Amino acid sequence: MIQLDNPTWSALTSTHKHFALGSNTAKRYPANVLPFVAFDPNATEPLDTLGDIVTNEGVCIIGDLPEIPSTWTVFKKLECDQMVCSELISLKQDDSIEVLKLGEEDGPAMFELINSIQPGFYKDYTANLGSYYGIRIEGKLVAMAGERLKMTGLSEVSAVCTQPDHIGKGFAAHLVSVVCKNMIAQGNTPFLHVLSTNLRAVQLYERLGFVKRRSILFCLIKINSVK
Numbered sequence: 001m002i003q004l005d006n007p008t009w010s011a012l013t014s015t016h017k018h019f020a021l022g023s024n025t026a027k028r029y030p031a032n033v034l035p036f037v038a039f040d041p042n043a044t045e046p047l048d049t050l051g052d053i054v055t056n057e058g059v060c061i062i063g064d065l066p067e068i069p070s071t072w073t074v075f076k077k078l079e080c081d082q083m084v085c086s087e088l089i090s091l092k093q094d095d096s097i098e099v100l101k102l103g104e105e106d107g108p109a110m111f112e113l114i115n116s117i118q119p120g121f122y123k124d125y126t127a128n129l130g131s132y133y134g135i136r137i138e139g140k141l142v143a144m145a146g147e148r149l150k151m152t153g154l155s156e157v158s159a160v161c162t163q164p165d166h167i168g169k170g171f172a173a174h175l176v177s178v179v180c181k182n183m184i185a186q187g188n189t190p191f192l193h194v195l196s197t198n199l200r201a202v203q204l205y206e207r208l209g210f211v212k213r214r215s216i217l218f219c220l221i222k223i224n225s226v227k
Contacts, residue, residue: 048069
């Protein structure tokens with residue numbers, strides 16, 4: 001699973017290559033899909049090349065950073081656990097919970113929910129990356145989960161969020177289980193990234209069968225001057 005050491009690059013050079021913008025040494029997702037960029041780990045001065053496809057918005061590199069040239073600034077680092085689920089553990093579920101597959105018509109509600117809880121990484125067209133599922137209470141979307149980075153044999157669980165008033169009802173566990181079962185049915189192993197300090201989430205994923213593979217940084221960088 002060495003491809004998970006540079007997951008964005010692995011995705012943009014395999015399953016998600018149709019999303020890739022850039023060159024042979026630096027690639028990114030379209031800004032309205034994901035603010036993620038990546039570089040060929042064997043390239044020299046990859047961030048100089050990256051400057052050709054990034055304007056002045058903040059972007060995110062997952063994994064080890066190369067040497068940072070003076071034209072770039074690292075303005076935030078998030079330490080995460082990268083976890084992999086080789087065997088999904090079935091938890092007791094509340095049969096009364098109805099999980100819905102979300103579609104284009106759910107887009108505004110999805111965007112509002114996740115950006116009210118986890119702002120920054122979910123964009124207008126992030127849902128185009130894979131399948132998303134949700135739970136509605138009295139017609140309102142209160143919980144969701146879906147897919148983000150996809151590469152050969154691996155798919156990332158992402159956008160796991162629950163409206164604060166509904167935390168503790170088992171919605172996240174139910175949704176992650178559904179997402180993982182869908183991935184496994186397609187022949188993919190689920191993986192995810194979670195803030196190392198989010199112990200509640202880490203423990204939930206462990207109960208579902210996820211095991212920490214490594215610690216990994218989400219580095220938010222910004223170009224100081226555009227070529």
